[in-house]
Amino acid sequence: MSVAPVRTPTRDGVLRAARKIAAILPPTPLLPVTIHGHQVWAKAECLQPIGVFKIRGAWHRLSDLSEEERARGVVGVSSGNHAQGVAWAARRLGMQAAIVMPADAPRVKLARVAELGAEVVTYDRASQDRDTISQALAAKRGATLVHAFGDPWVIEGQGSAGVELDAQMAALAGGAPTRIITPSGGGGLAAGLALACPAAEIVAVEPAGWDDVGRSLATGTIQRVAADAPQTACDALQTPATWPVNFAVLHGRVSAVTVSEEEVRTAQRFAFAELRLVLEPGGAVALAAALAGRVPLDGHTALILSGGNTDAVSFAQVLTDGE
Structure with a gap:
């Protein structure tokens, strides 16, 4: 078996990954949206060819x-x-x-x-x-x-979203993001964004009861999800624990909040109504945190809308439940 050699993901690696990805894929759109009177910026990774930033x-x-x-x-x-x-x-x-x-x-x-x-x-x-x-x-x-998140190349590749975001906000918002709110499962995207945008505050958002990253950051040691963790629609964020390669980047650099299942559904409905976007539950948690007031907002706050891979029946149920 060949596994990732032990090395530390770096900002230079993120920049190299961004150049490689720019050669084969266009940047995902950055959309302005008003939340609680503040214009914030939503990066639509749900519009990738596979519907998610993981590409x-x-x-x-x-x-x-x-x-x-x-x-x-x-x-x-x-x-x-x-x-x-x-x-x-x-x-x-x-x-x-x-x-x-x-x-x-x-x-x-x-x-x-x-x-x-x-x-x-x-x-x-x-x-x-x-x-x-x-x-x-x-x-x-x-x-x-x-590995889905515990790999230095994967972390660097996910960070390429931050490189795009930095350039887009400089052009559209008059300056780089000061705060980036991002979904978090194992912490690959959050770690990549922290490397890509060293001047920005990074806020990781997890479903309630699946806050292993948040508890790990609070205690200073890697924590696992409880054995009796509640059911969540956010299947993409059901990781049992972050990995050391991620935690080394996240610790002391990233903060974390949680959102409820109903707050996630509210965010899905908001994205559909206001942005004309389909988000899967896990892809909507950053928006959910903003809508629920979990994180301060200003004109240089960015949200990552990380994925839109949901089936029609489930998504239709979310929409009709809000009527």
Whole structure:
């Protein structure tokens, strides 16, 4: 098995990732939106080709593999969004990819990973450990393990969103962001943004009861999600714990807040009504925190709308529940 060499993700790495991604993908839109009387700026990562920011880290990681590593393929581990990023990058590079995904992942995500040509290997989220399964599979095949957040290349790739955001806000808002509110599962995006935008305050947002990053930052040591964590619609943010490579960047640099399930649904409805965007629950938590008043807002506050991979039935139910 080939795993990510032990190294520290860097801002230079983020800038290199941003150049690589700019060569194949246009910047995602930055949209002005008024919340509680303040104009803030929403970066629509939900409009990526796979509907989520995860394409960034996957492309940076896979495109840096050697020819020998590419020939052996990759193994990813994901609830669905990173899975699509790895599958998309692997197909473009002509590589084999196997993705370890929970059996209860949204059907739309399972289907899209398969449509992109990747092999889907399912596991039981309640009784099996995804990291153990993915590591064993990668070892058996001699493949490179591409973790969803605990990988320096993935962190740097996600940070490319911050490089784009910096330039867009300089052009549209008269200056770089002073605060970036971002969804957080394992902390890959938050860590990448912290590296990309060193002068900005980074606020990580997690679903209530899945605040392992927030508790880790508060205690100074990595904390796991409680065994009896509540159900959440934010499947993309159901990570059991952050990893040391992420925590080393986040600690002392990032703050965290939580949002409720109803606040997430409110944000989904707001995005649809005001921005004409479809957001999945996990992709809406930064907007939820802003709408709920969890974070101060000003004209240089940015929100990351991280993903829009939700099925029609679930999204329609969210919309009709608000009527």
